[in-house]
Amino acid sequence: MNNETAMNKETADITNPADSARNEAAMLPPVDVIEDANGITLYADLPGVPKDKLSLHVEGGNLSIEGELALDMPEGMDATHAEVSLPRYRRVFTLSKELDADKVSAEFNQGVLKLRIPKVAHLQPRKVEIRVA
Amino acid sequence: MMHRSPFPRDLYAELSHLQREMQQAFDVSPSIRGMARGFPAMNVGGTPRSVDIYAFVPGIDPATLDVQIEKGVLTVAGERRVADIPEKATVHIDERAVGSFRRVVTLPDDIDPNAVEAKYRDGVLHISIARKEAAQPRRITIQ
Structure with a gap:
């Protein structure tokens, strides 16, 4: 038991302190992912997250979406029923190599995030001709 | 079973x-209204002065939302449309709620249905209903 706690502590220390938020519980935002010939479009629902509390990271082939909720609650409010009970959203996706991670563009409007990840230019579609000998 | x-x-x-x-x-x-899960997700809270309801309805034109209070029950209804899928596109993940929705919340007895405020920000509809004057705590001075 003791050993296990020590080990957990060690792994926690290895991680970048900036990533410490990753250990905190978060909600999984629902997403739609649509692929067309030129790239992928991702929509994510993050209601309650203001623009400045949304963070997007592309790192080592991973795309991570994180957002913190900021609701204006009156002072001394007691929650009587809560379906949204955690203060943040988080979701991580693995990008495949044909996607151009440097050219991700994002829009965030009324709690809906729209991400566009284009495919690497030289990998964009080309019709393969079939020659009949 | x-x-x-x-x-x-x-x-x-x-x-x-x-x-x-x-x-x-x-x-x-x-609850008689079932498991209370669905779209939009809702949080309900209160203070001595108000009852606060938060409906998580991202990406909606607030003008299309229908909010009603009737017989002590609050109803939030509307329709959610998502972007059209272009031709020759593949949908890999499809989790976001689409279509019309309606959710109902029972309100406490001491609310004033004429003192309601509704705001829509960051995809959250916040409805604040004041409690009746008579129901608010009052300090009694001893003479």
Whole structure:
């Protein structure tokens, strides 16, 4: 038991302190992912997250979406029923190599995030001709 | 008591069923309106002066939302449309709620249905209903 706690502590220390938020519980935002010939479009629902509390990271082939909720609650409010009970959203996706991670563009409007990840230019579609000998 | 799904190898159906049974077993008095899950997600809270309802409805034109208070019940209804899928596109993940929705919340007795404020920000509809004057705590001076 003791050993296990020590080990957990060690792994926690290895991680970048900036990533410490990753250990905190978060909600999984629902997403739609649509692929067309030129790239992928991702929509994510993050209601309650203001623009400045949304963070997007592309790192080592991973795309991570994180957002913190900021609701204006009156002072001394007691929650009587809560379906949204955690203060943040988080979701991580693995990008495949044909996607151009440097050219991700994002829009965030009324709690809906729209991400566009284009495919690497030289990998964009080309019709393969079939020659009949 | 365990129900069997018609397709016994559908693990997800089994799991969600199990989850529902567990919830029912632990929830002392489940609401007559069901498991209270769905779209939009809702939080309800209160202070001595107001009752506050938060509906998580991202990406909606607030003008299309229908909010009504009738007979002590608050109804939030609307329709959600998502972007059209272009031709020759593949949908890999499809989790976001689409279509019309309606959710109903019972309000406490001491609210004033004429003192309601509704705001829409960051995809959250915040409805604040004042409690009646008479119901608010008052300090009594001793003479």
